[in-house]
Amino acid sequence: MKKIAVLISGQGNNLQAIIDACQTQQIPAEIVCVISNKANIFGLIRAKSAGIFSRVFLRNNFESNLAMDQSIADELDKFDVDLIVLAGYMKILTPEFIQRFEGKIINIHPSLLPKYPGLNTYQKALDAGDREHGTTVHFVNEEVDNGAIILQAKVPIFDNDTVEVIEARTREQEYRIYPIVVKWFMENRLKLQNGVAYLDDIPLPEQGYANN
Incomplete structure (x- = not known):
């Protein structure tokens, strides 16, 4: 089955719409990873409720935006994701991240x-x-x-x-x-x-x- 990663920063309403569509098999894939750049948001609760792995990456834990995006990209590569869905992700991605996953990111x-x-x-x-x-x-x-x-x-x-x-x-x-x-x-x-x-x-x- 194909694999989706979802990047969020907030309530996760679009995340929930995609979770629902996967669970009803409208989408022939599974969400394997939810990444957030903010802690303690409702979108992470949605991921947990659906049994989806999630991880938080905070900008102040990294020397630069590039270092943060490289770490996120490395995490996504562990899951061998087919598609990255930005669902209210309120951080601009670095060119290096976008090039690494060219044609596999939608917003x-x-x-x-x-x-x-x-x-x-x-x-x-x-x-x-x-x-x-x-x-x-x-x-x-x-x-x-x-x-x-x-x-x-x-x-x-x-x-x-x-x-x-x-x-x-x-x-x-x-x-x-x-x-x-x-x-x-x-x-x-x-x-x-x-x-x-x-x-x-x-x-x-x-x-x-x-x-x-």
Whole structure:
């Protein structure tokens, strides 16, 4: 069975969505390792409840970001993971880490990339008067939130919506589409080649499968 590692920094809601999809065999794989860069977070409790090995790596225990990422990479290599899923992992990965696992790292971001990379995406959408927002699953490259887009889901923004309402609406879609993308990868349908995402050997457009 193929192996997944999940990197987290918080509540682990997307982690739970993937755990559930593996347990129901929607995803033909198992999560073998959960890595966190923060201690005492609920995501670690989720991993423990599911019987998944977890380990915490704290930045202040390492001389540099590179040393920390090398240690994490060495840990992941012990498990021979096929895919690394970033699920709310709030630390920028070093280029060396990304190169080591090129084509095997995916992330989910709460905006319709390339719009609103970085933080505070819901507030940015409100401030701009946008009528829609959404979430994006993409391959990870050395530029933050700039890897090849795989799948997006859009949500409407209505008059009088708050940041909290838009976030809840977006997160609901995150928990739906992230397991789909993981499933594609585990079924050997999804791959990254020369910086382009391919699904069933067909290159995806810039905005991913949703706009195909």
